[in-house]
Amino acid sequence: MTNVLMCGPMNISGGVSIHMKNISECLSNMGFNIIFYDFSKNDTNNMYIGNFMKLYRRTIGLLTKAIIAHNDYDLIHIQSSGGICSFISTFTGALISKIFNKKLIVTFHYRPSIQFVEKYRFLFSFVLSNSKAFFVVSNKQKKLIENIFPWASNKVAVISNGFDAAKFKIIDKQLCRRTLYLPNDSKILLTIGNLFNVKGHKYLIEAVHQLVYVHRKDIICIIIGSGPLEEEIKEQIKSLNLEYNVLLAGNIAHDKIPIWLNSCDIFVLPSLIEGNPTVMFESIGCGKPFIGTDVGGIPEVIISNKYGLLCEPQNSAKLVENILEALEKKWSAIDIVEYSKQFRWDIVAEKIAIVYQKTNL
Numbered sequence: 346m347t348n349v350l351m352c353g354p355m356n357i358s359g360g361v362s363i364h365m366k367n368i369s370e371c372l373s374n375m376g377f378n379i380i381f382y383d384f385s386k387n388d389t390n391n392m393y394i395g396n397f398m399k400l401y402r403r404t405i406g407l408l409t410k411a412i413i414a415h416n417d418y419d420l421i422h423i424q425s426s427g428g429i430c431s432f433i434s435t436f437t438g439a440l441i442s443k444i445f446n447k448k449l450i451v452t453f454h455y456r457p458s459i460q461f462v463e464k465y466r467f468l469f470s471f472v473l474s475n476s477k478a479f480f481v482v483s484n485k486q487k488k489l490i491e492n493i494f495p496w497a498s499n500k501v502a503v504i505s506n507g508f509d510a511a512k513f514k515i516i517d518k519q520l521c522r523r524t525l526y527l528p529n530d531s532k533i534l535l536t537i538g539n540l541f542n543v544k545g546h547k548y549l550i551e552a553v554h555q556l557v558y559v560h561r562k563d564i565i566c567i568i569i570g571s572g573p574l575e576e577e578i579k580e581q582i583k584s585l586n587l588e589y590n591v592l593l594a595g596n597i598a599h600d601k602i603p604i605w606l607n608s609c610d611i612f613v614l615p616s617l618i619e620g621n622p623t624v625m626f627e628s629i630g631c632g633k634p635f636i637g638t639d640v641g642g643i644p645e646v647i648i649s650n651k652y653g654l655l656c657e658p659q660n661s662a663k664l665v666e667n668i669l670e671a672l673e674k675k676w677s678a679i680d681i682v683e684y685s686k687q688f689r690w691d692i693v694a695e696k697i698a699i700v701y702q703k704t705n706l
Contacts, residue, residue, distance in 0.1 A: 347701055348378045348417060350447075352407060352434065353424025354385035359539070360623035361426040361454045363599065364506055371694030377701065380418055382410045384434065396430075403434035411441040420701060422450040429465060431455070436468050439475035448704050450697075452480040452504060456620040456641050462493055473497040477704040480504040480697075482621035483642025502700070505642070506623045507693040510686065513603050513630035515678055521608035531565045532672050535609035535633075537602065537624045538616070540572030545615035545638065547581065551661035552615075552668060554585045560669060566613075569594045569605060606631040611671045617658045619643055629653075629685040632678030636667050646688070652681050 349372070353365040362385070369379045384402050411421065423438040425431050435451050442449035451472060455461075462469055469490070473479055479500045481487050491498045522529055534553070538544040546568060553566045568578070568591065575593070582591045597605060602624075606612065612628035612635055619641035626646070628635050635653030637643050647653040654671055656663040686692075 346376060346378055348380065348419050349701065350380050350382060350411065350414065350418040350421045351424070352382040352384065352421065352438065354426065355381060355383040359426070360506060360620075361424055363623050364452075364454070365424045367507065367509060367690040368694050368697060371691045372698060372701075374691075375694065375698050377698070380414060382407060384431075399430060400433070403431065404437050407434060407437045408441065411445065411447070415445050415447075418447070420448045420450060420704060422452070424452050424454065426454045428455065428461070432465065432468065435472045439472045442475045449476045450478045450480070450700065450704065451476050452482075453486070454482055454620055456483075456618055457486065457489065459489060459493070462490065466493070470494065473500060476500055478502060478700045482506055483645055485642060485645070486620070504693060504696055505646070505688060506621045506626055507688045507690040508623065508626035508630040508685070510630055510689045512600070513606065513627045515632045515682060516603065516607040518607055521604045524604055525608055527608055528565070531563050532561070533609040534564065534566040534611055534613050534668065535569070535605060536566070536613045536615070537569040537605075538614065538622075539570045540568075540574040540578060542574065543616060543618045544570075545617050545658060546574070546578055548659055548661040548664060549613060549615040550578070550581050550585065550587065550591055552664040553591055554587060555661065555665050556668060557587065557590050560665070561672075564590055566591045567594055567605070567609070568592065569597050569602070571596050602627065603631060606633060609633060611636050611668065613637065613664075613668065614643075615658070615664060616640055616643075621646075626685060626688045629681050630688075632676075632682045634671055634674075634676045634681065636664075636671050651677070652684055 351369050354362045373379050421438050421441055423435050425435050438449050441447055473494055480502055482505055484503055487501050487503050490501050556564050606628055612633045614637040616638055621642035625635055635647050637655055638658040639655040640658055647655055654667040656667055
């Protein structure tokens, strides 16, 4: 049996946490012994102390855990998200690998720019040198890193995000709408994402304004998520007289998301930047067409207009065109679901398990 020290954010919302939890469960079912170290554990509401604790848990805290438990694991797997504050955990993992002769696997979820990789070139080089495998979530990320570090190309591999097919499946739309007290006679657009600039909510709301006041009155757009732009988004909705057409639902527990996905007609993700969004797989798992932007790993998944429609980011006019086309088009939910099956978490976990087994020989 292979023992794995799995390190990453466990107790927060977001794609990395969902990825880590589901992959770990699948790997456990395959016979791997997973030992967790949670980066997100935080017992304070003070921002400064909280930021210090984030850095501490990814450096000294992780190193301490690795020392105390050094006899309990064979591999250390770092799930890294966000910018440098999160990536520093991979550097700590590389130190642990070097000092204690532990084999290191990294999953890098962040959508890095060339500037980001070049800025932290030494860190990347050190981590890649000491990793047995460096997973990224899109071919675009893979090519970027390989172009800068061609000597590490044999270590870099694509492991996509996925979804739980037992939870994210087709459920009767009218039943879901009754459960959520949503009208049956409206066309419902759904988007899920924290309220940050990079998620592009501004452009979706602009598109809804044009849809409602130029094309059709029956549009309701539901935004799930919270974040620092909440007041700004509320003000935009008010200024465009969209109080009855754009609903802010706030944070929704992940186990309730399938009901919301199945209540909508189309799922929309207007992001300016993305890696490989988990919610994309969850939406197609529910048979919903994905309307989004041509960024990150999205076009590597939405490869046909049988599954969705894409446009460049920051273009509300083109978003309007795609939404109108999607609302008029007769989609095959069965075809979308059948396509989605290759992205089930258990399928993704099997690919990771193969790397674990090769690494631990």
